[in-house]
Amino acid sequence: MNATELEKAAGQEAPARTRKRQADTGVQPIVRYEHVSKSFGDLEVLHDINLDIAPGEKVAMIGPSGSGKTTLGRMLMTLEEPSGGMITVDGEPLWHMKSKGRLVKANEAHLHRMRGNIGMVFQHFNLFPHMSVLRNVTIGPRKVLGISAEEAHERAVTMLGKVGLGDKLDVYPSMLSGGQKQRVAIARALVMNPKIMVFDEVTSALDPELVGEVLEVIKEIAREGEMAMMLITHEMDFARDVADRVIFGAEGHIVEQGPPEQIFENPQSERLQSFLSRFRLS
Amino acid sequence: MWNWEYAWSILPDLIAALKTTFWATFGGFIFAAIGGLILAMLGRSPIWIVRAVNRLIIEFIRNTPLLVQLFFLYFYILPTMFPTAPTALVSGIIGLGIHYSTYMSEVYRSGIDAVPKGQWEAAKALNFSRTKTWSTIILPQALPPTLPVMGNYLIVIFKETPLLSAITLVEVLTTAKNAISISYRPFEAYTLVGVLFLIISYVFSVLVRMMEIRLNREQSASSGTDSSSKPQSGGKGRLDKEVKQQA
Numbered sequence: 001m002n003a004t005e006l007e008k009a010a011g012q013e014a015p016a017r018t019r020k021r022q023a024d025t026g027v028q029p030i031v032r033y034e035h036v037s038k039s040f041g042d043l044e045v046l047h048d049i050n051l052d053i054a055p056g057e058k059v060a061m062i063g064p065s066g067s068g069k070t071t072l073g074r075m076l077m078t079l080e081e082p083s084g085g086m087i088t089v090d091g092e093p094l095w096h097m098k099s100k101g102r103l104v105k106a107n108e109a110h111l112h113r114m115r116g117n118i119g120m121v122f123q124h125f126n127l128f129p130h131m132s133v134l135r136n137v138t139i140g141p142r143k144v145l146g147i148s149a150e151e152a153h154e155r156a157v158t159m160l161g162k163v164g165l166g167d168k169l170d171v172y173p174s175m176l177s178g179g180q181k182q183r184v185a186i187a188r189a190l191v192m193n194p195k196i197m198v199f200d201e202v203t204s205a206l207d208p209e210l211v212g213e214v215l216e217v218i219k220e221i222a223r224e225g226e227m228a229m230m231l232i233t234h235e236m237d238f239a240r241d242v243a244d245r246v247i248f249g250a251e252g253h254i255v256e257q258g259p260p261e262q263i264f265e266n267p268q269s270e271r272l273q274s275f276l277s278r279f280r281l282s
Numbered sequence: 283m284w285n286w287e288y289a290w291s292i293l294p295d296l297i298a299a300l301k302t303t304f305w306a307t308f309g310g311f312i313f314a315a316i317g318g319l320i321l322a323m324l325g326r327s328p329i330w331i332v333r334a335v336n337r338l339i340i341e342f343i344r345n346t347p348l349l350v351q352l353f354f355l356y357f358y359i360l361p362t363m364f365p366t367a368p369t370a371l372v373s374g375i376i377g378l379g380i381h382y383s384t385y386m387s388e389v390y391r392s393g394i395d396a397v398p399k400g401q402w403e404a405a406k407a408l409n410f411s412r413t414k415t416w417s418t419i420i421l422p423q424a425l426p427p428t429l430p431v432m433g434n435y436l437i438v439i440f441k442e443t444p445l446l447s448a449i450t451l452v453e454v455l456t457t458a459k460n461a462i463s464i465s466y467r468p469f470e471a472y473t474l475v476g477v478l479f480l481i482i483s484y485v486f487s488v489l490v491r492m493m494e495i496r497l498n499r500e501q502s503a504s505s506g507t508d509s510s511s512k513p514q515s516g517g518k519g520r521l522d523k524e525v526k527q528q529a
Contacts, residue, residue: 079406079407112409115406115409116409119408120407126400126403128404139418143410143418144409192408192409
């Protein structure tokens with residue numbers, strides 16, 4: 001009797017969310033930020049950031065514009081170099097490498113190797129306009145992973161089917177809606193099989209009625225995936241549904257973090273309370 | 283004053299000499315197109331010294347007269363570089379090629395600058411190497427819009443070929459001068475040279491304009507409202523202006 005009740009409860013809980021990862025502290029993090037800072041000229045956008053992301057963990061980053069959350073993701077994708085501190089991906093320094101026993105600035109070969117672990121979806125899609133949808137998705141596996149044309153085609157078709165664009169293979173990006181473009185961009189990043197993927201405000205450039213279809217696709221990926229995700233977003237409901245952990249940042253600092261229930265139902269800091277109140281109003 | 287009979291008599295020689303003019307034009311153009319692309323890509327090098335030297339070379343060549351460069355190449359640099367001195371035609375092709383590669387590099391640069399930054403970032407996010415980023419992502423987008431301007435430079439180079447008469451190349455102008463030195467009748471010969479250049483340049487420019495119209499149509503059809511493919515600063519308008527200043 002008791003046992004069946006437990007099973008039932010577990011059965012309901014398990015598919016809904018996979019929270020366990022956050023708890024295993026013994027696992028080596030897939031990404032670790034240690035004392036990371038970033039300045040653009042005199043403007044310091046990130047100050048002494050310390051953050052671990054566990055393998056497979058879905059982390060949502062929320063916060064006002066200019067809080068530095070996008071910069072955090074761009075540094076992970078090697079688009080922006082940190083001004084200080086260290087980022088480690090899968091146990092290896094990202095922006096540094098060992099040379100004669102000392103840590104030195106990484107060269108292009110090291111960055112290239114490390115980038116294989118990381119993927120990114122951009123706010124403005126950045127699809128390749130001179131290639132069909134299918135080629136946008138096969139080009140990475142073909143040119144970077146060196147996979148055969150047939151296999152790349154197969155993978156791309158599967159992935160595009162998954163994001164609901166199986167019927168748009170030969171269409172060019174300019175013929176797609178914003179939501180469709182972003183789903184192609186997601187498929188393009190996914191076929192590279194990264195261990196962690198950065199989603200940088202992926203719905204901010206979309207018409208409101210197209211936001212839902214993109215978020216649905218990401219939720220689906222989050223449910224099935226072993227891939228860690230850094231979700232930089234302004235969509236609070238989405239963050240609550242998908243994330244294992246929510247991080248609230250403001251003015252270059254991490255102000256508060258925790259499971260979504262805590263962050264959204266019981267925010268501790270005044271800064272977060274006032275941030276959330278603005279969202280409730282609108 | 284105008285003697286038709288004489289004009290007709292020298293026309294076949296002038297037309298025959300056009301063959302050399304064409305060789306110099308197309309040879310110089312291809313040299314400049316390849317050299318310009320190399321200069322443009324070096325201008326994007328992550329190493330600052332490469333960019334600085336590249337800039338220096340471009341400024342030096344652009345700010346000295348083509349005629350002086352041709353003299354130096356033909357009478358001094360090339361004969362000391364090679365055991366058998368290259369012919370006037372080869373020297374002319376190299377001279378025109380080097381000179382115009384510095385202008386072409388600016389055309390390429392505008393085309394490359396018009397490719398949105400997001401394209402470079404997407405290539406990086408997919409872990410493309412630098413070479414593959416250039417060959418599969420950047421150049422296929424940067425080059426097509428530059429084609430009409432390239433065509434205009436082909437015309438500019440064509441019109442500059444008479445300069446090669448100064449380094450003894452027997453092209454149309456030299457042929458006309460040779461005829462004049464026998465007949466002492468400059469009017470017909472120089473007029474015919476001008477008319478030949480006018481006809482050929484005009485036909486070329488009509489072709490270039492047709493290409494431009496077609497490209498514009500294709501571009502507006504394919505770029506639509508895609509924010510990711512929109513050039514950042516109206517690259518084409520700038521390209522056109524630039525070549526007009528040159529021409």
